[in-house]
Amino acid sequence: MDTSANRKERGRSRTRRVAGILLSCLLFGALPVFSSGKAVLEYQVKSAYLYNFSKFVRWPETVLDATQRNLTICVIGHADMHEYLYTLDDRPAIGHLLKVSFRNIDTGLDGCHMAYIGENSRLQTSAILEWCHRNHVLTIGDQPGFIELGGIIGFVLIDDHVRLVISRSAVLASGLEISAKLLELAQVVE
Secondary structure (H helix, E strand, C coil): CCCHHHHHHHHHHHHHHHHHHHHHHHHCCCCECCCCCHHHHHHHHHHHHHHHHHHHEECCCCCCCCCCCEEEEEEECCHHHHHHHHCCCCCEECCEEEEEEEECHHHCCCCCCEEEECCCCHHHHHHHHHHHHHCCCEEEECCCCHHHHCCCEEEEEECCEEEEEEEHHHHHHHCCEECHHHHHCCEEEC
């Protein structure tokens, strides 16, 4: 039976969903990257995305369970963004604390849950991505061709806005689950 109370609750639920999507758009950097201070704003937006990805991705329990204290974002390259990425260290995320770990290709990505990969040679990036898929690591990059190489989430600048491209096949290969809310904000490719 469809009572007035049920209709009101469905209306409130719908309003909360819409508000959540709008809030996600704001949190996920649906902000322009203007030419003056372009790099600073771009880095801030990308850092905000990295923080929020942890809320919209589910890792297998064998990789990240409720007993683990830290969720580690490993960064290869991106020296220009270090000061912005440091602000993520020790921030709470889905019952864990974010830890930012700066790595190089030689040190590997053991213990990482997310990998933000800077520009490297295509061969090195391909090998890194293959390892990450096997080990359920969320891969994020902003280098040209990142998604085509097998990356999961790519940052792209379109009309001075930071946008997301998500590879459905890379998500499946990694064994991760990405929330429909995040998928709605991105261009999803096979």
